Amino acid sequence: MSNTTIILQLLMIGISLGGVYALMGSGLTIIFGVMRIVNIAHAILMMVASYITYFAFVNFGLDPILSIFVTMPLMYLLGVVVYKLFFSKISKDARYGELTVLLTFSIALIFEGTLGYLFTNTYRTTSPGYATSSFLFGDLYLPKGQAYATLLSLVLILLLWAFLQYSRLGNAIRATMQNPTAAQVVGVNTEKASVIAFGIGIAMGGAAGSLMTYLFPFYPGKHWEWIAILLSLIVLGGMGSLAGAFVGAILLAVSSTLVTHYFGPTWSPITFFLALFIILLFRPQGLFGKKMEVK
């Protein structure tokens, strides 16, 4: 294999991986954008969907990709319930920012414990047929499972973007993201917009959770690793920016693929944390984010 072929191969793998990361990050960034919640529980909620997918695959033979039709609505409902139970009560609190971090941390621990109790801490994975075969393009290959997941991720992100851009409810969510007071002034029920946005964010995570079952083996405690990666990519892209989450995901996925190839898989996680460190030092608002005023 020539150097060019190797680079092309790595780019292909990295970009396709980035598509799935973007799906994972899209929900997290929407939730932060609308409600200013740094949702530490995002990855464990993603894993709830992974376990539902795993359960449906093992017991009913339901394909992980098709299972998003089950996990997305379920996770949307779970998101609404979690928001109504915990966040509605603290939305007017002066220490809202700090409380959301502590609260989502607690939620993460509760779900981690419950999943650990129900499914043990054994690594799980699903194995549909396409998970072990590849598309070949001359010397290059692209794992089919990764290609499908990426395509589906792109479709879901595009649908989310179109919903935010063109629907009345989507505009209300966007307005709440950009200026909550102005949104209220024009008659947006910002509480309702927040509940729906939280549900959508968790549903997007749910779709990612289903897809990751055959891409990355998982167990409950794995969510700490994932949330660190997801926070890195949305901070890089700019918290609250959907485009930012997408670009951040692609950049970091490609970088980590290159690092894995040239330095070994042990060094791969450092790509994310190094990027997080550098971006916080030199451009804390991220690539697409806006500087926030502290009042």
Added chain:
Amino acid sequence: MAFLEINSVTAGYGVGPDILQGLSLNVEEGKSYCIIGPNGAGKSTLLRVICGLIHPRTGAIKFQGEDISRLRTDEILHRGISFVPQDFSLFPDMTVKENLRMGGYIMEDRSELEQRIEEIFEMFPILKDKTSDQAKTLSGGQQQMLAIGRSLVLRPKVIMLDEPSLGLAPIIVQQIFDSINTLKELGMTIIMVEQNAKKGLEFAEWGCVLDLGVNHFEGKSDTILHDPRIQELYLGKIQREGIDE
């Protein structure tokens, strides 16, 4: 029965102290009001209470005889009270047209909404040339026009403006006041909070002086403008004389 009636309202933010401390004010239909007072007097809080962004702790607000004290902002908008907050309060990443569309967010008839947006463009032609520009790229004056235009989409009966001249160059301030004057001529009820008290009182028919959360003094704008006590306390005469000396 007053058009808009504020009766002994107390209000504040979160668990903080009362900013409004039993404030009462009667607003008559078609009149223009300018509310002045020192920082922290509760001017902006009063407008926020009327439009439902915060609810009174005690007291009541009645609009055309109906108690609106506990209604949400969208319900108050439906009844015909619009609010333009301080600092324009636009959606910075949305275009001019999208911002105007958001002004009609509660309207069901979307074709009627498009027609009303055209009316706003006729009132503020400069905005029509910037239809597809993001709000954040507009100048301060244009942003204020957009904020006012957005609040007019619903053809409100009452429009409340919080510091419409804040941070604008004098020539732009005049343009903004000319626009507001058009609304006055159309018979709209206007309630304005203005730091530039002289300018605000010259524009309005009725003035209210708020201090420590109560309606300290009210009367015809002319009277307030020439009242020596008010001049000393709120119109900066003492400071000006101090500087002049």
